[in-house]
Amino acid sequence: MATYTLLLFGICRDLLKKDQITIETQGPIEAYALLEITKNTYPALRTLPSLRLAADHHFPKTDFIVEEHMEIALIPPVSGG
Numbered sequence: 001m002a003t004y005t006l007l008l009f010g011i012c013r014d015l016l017k018k019d020q021i022t023i024e025t026q027g028p029i030e031a032y033a034l035l036e037i038t039k040n041t042y043p044a045l046r047t048l049p050s051l052r053l054a055a056d057h058h059f060p061k062t063d064f065i066v067e068e069h070m071e072i073a074l075i076p077p078v079s080g081g
Contacts, residue, residue, distance in 0.1 A: 001024060001025075001026065001027070002024065002025045002026070002027050002028055002029065002068050003022060003023075003024050003068060004022065004023045004024075004025070004029075004034060004066065004068060004072055005020055005021075005022050005072065006020060006021050006022075006023060006038065006053075006072045006073065006074055007019070007020050007071070007072065007073040007074070008020055008021065008073075008074055009073060009074065009075065009076060010076040010078070011048065011076045011077070012045065012048070012051070012074045012076045015042075015044040015045065015047075016042055016044060016045075021038070021041075021042065023037055023038055023041060025037065028065050028066070028067065028068075029065070029066060030062065030063050030064060030065060030066070031053050031055065031060040031061070031062055031063070031064045031065075031066050032062035032063070034053060034066050034072075035051070035052075035053045038053075038074070039051070045074070048076055048077055049077055050077045051074060051075070051076060051077070052074070052075040053066075053072065053073070053074060053075070054072070054073045054074075054075050055070045055071070055072050056070045056071055057071070059075075
């Protein structure tokens with residue numbers, strides 16, 4: 001069993017009304033799968049068009065194996081000018 005703590009920022013924090021969430025999986029998981037499980041667990045996140053997962057301050061490739069001890073964050077769509 002693997003337990004991942006995901007930090008929330010911006011609209012993610014607003015939608016879920018939390019600073020962080022926890023996702024449990026059967027074991028180590030790829031970045032893409034962790035993001036999909038998170039969206040399925042928290043359907044409000046599905047409305048965000050470009051939600052990304054960051055692990056240890058970088059955006060991993062979809063097949064990257066995310067480890068429990070990493071700092072994991074959900075990065076919402078951002079705009080700026």
